[in-house]
Amino acid sequence: MNRILFVFSLILFAATAQVIAKPVRLAVAGISHGHSGWIFNRFDLTGIEIVGIYETNRELVNAFRSRYKLPATLFYDDLGAMLDQLKPDGVMAFGPVNEHVEVVRAAAPRKVHVMVEKPLATTYADALEIQKLAARNHIKVLTNFETSWYASNQYVKDLYEKGALGDLRKVMVNDGHGGPSQMDKHFIAWLADPVKNGGGALTDFGCYGGNLMTWLMKGERPLSVTAVTHQNRPDLYPKVDDEATIVLQYPGVQCVIQASWSWSFSRKDMEVYGTKGYAVAVDKENVRQRLEAKKQEETRKVPPLPAPFENPFQIFAGVITGALELQRNDWYELPVNVTTVEILEAARESSKTGKTVFLNR
Structure with missing residues (x-):
């Protein structure tokens, strides 16, 4: 972002963050991506609550639970049911790239914002569908790249x-x-x-x-x-x-x-x-x-980079709450x-x- 808008975004983030009392409730869709551990071992999640994790691979669920000492009640094997029951503010996709469009298909009609690990999709057709779903349902869909930090x-x-x-x-x-x-x-x-x-x-x-x-x-x-x-x-x-x-x-x-x-x-x-x-x-x-x-x-x-720009999860939370406004051609957008x-x-x-x-x- 250019310098003026960058500073404006920082001011907006700081001002809004002071009045946000409730944590931003985020769910996870898939944990097979090697970056999924970042949620629990790499970034500050202050002001964020992980309310549910969708994953159908039981072996992977058991390994993840053991590694991060997580309760069984946090995990779901049906994405739609998890979103309906928990009603999170946003969902983060950490599964195969071709499943990103499926996550957005489930989240968008429920007005749940989405962040996916790079890249956005495997096909241009899927990327365009994601864009249309986001516009139609007035949600944000961000893509996280390490180089954006x-x-x-x-x-x-x-x-x-x-x-x-x-x-x-x-x-x-x-x-x-x-x-x-x-x-x-x-x-x-x-x-x-x-x-x-x-x-x-x-x-x-x-x-x-x-x-x-x-x-x-x-x-x-x-x-x-x-x-x-x-x-x-x-x-x-x-x-x-x-x-x-x-x-x-x-x-x-x-x-x-x-x-x-x-x-x-x-x-x-x-x-x-x-x-x-x-x-x-x-x-x-x-x-x-x-x-x-x-x-x-x-x-x-x-x-x-100043906070929250080195923390993708805080960026996602800030965008969801309106505390952070990204430019149209920001690298996440x-x-x-x-x-x-x-x-x-x-x-x-x-x-x-x-x-x-x-x-x-």
């Missing part, structure tokens, strides 16, 4: 928007790790499934680049999408790609997204090049930049994430056909 990304965007980088020319987004083969069996069972996840590394990590670039471009869709995928480890991932390169072309601007399950270690970084200079968000808090030709590159550590899914679908088509896909204008 990175102060470095916000800093680089601010540099660009205030003109320090000049006109945008090229963006490179690199996201990947050594592969999910050692992850929990319940997670990998759908993460490496072309239907449930929509692809392999292309979906799992390519979505970060699609989200960040669409956010940088204030919602603008690319003219074309070109992608190449490969299976470096078909023994581990026989049904999906584990290496993907996606090229997005805009008028005068190109974005290269590198997504991998084959790298030596985890990385999530973004390089932004303009006509005046460049800036690289190396990780969550470190940036390399060179803003003048006559000056050397410099490195700086940026301060963390539907317009950016519907386009992200459109990009991923075009990338899959391009990699399959060996041809550049031109998006319908």
Whole structure:
């Protein structure tokens, strides 16, 4: 968000939070995602109450209960029944990506807001359906990306928007790790499934680049999408790609997204090049930049994002209560994430056909 609206949102959040007495009641739809543990072991849930968890896999439920010392009464095996009985303010989806649309189908008519783990959906048709359901029922549907908590990304965007980088020319987004083969069996069972996840590394990590670039471009869709995928480890991932390169072309601007399950270690970084200079968000808090030709590159550590912007659950709660207002093209919001899914679908088509896909204008 731009600096003025960013400050306004902080003031609105702080002012409204002071008068909210009741906790925001959130339910969980699915816990097979490897990120589902964040709810109980990573983030501050002050002002939030987890009222129910929907999951049909009994083995997974028992393991989750044991790990986090949770009562059996918290769990449900029927999503609709849970929503009807508990009437939560919002529901968070931590299951297979292709089930996100099912969660929204259940939640939207009940006026329950939704947040899903990235990406929004596996198909563009599902993304459009989610968008229509949200509009028709006046609910919010947010998509959570780890990179949305990175102060470095916000800093680089601010540099660009205030003109320090000049006109945008090229963006490179690199996201990947050594592969999910050692992850929990319940997670990998759908993460490496072309239907449930929509692809392999292309979906799992390519979505970060699609989200960040669409956010940088204030919602603008690319003219074309070109992608190449490969299976470096078909023994581990026989049904999906584990290496993907996606090229997005805009008028005068190109974005290269590198997504991998084959790298030596985890990385999530973004390089932004303009006509005046460049800036690289190396990780969550470190940036390399060179803003003048006559000056050397410099490195700086940026301060963390102010509360609640490093906590996705507090962001979701703030949006639900009205304490937080996000811009239309915020990286959590539907317009950016519907386009992200459109990009991923075009990338899959391009990699399959060996041809550049031109998006319908």
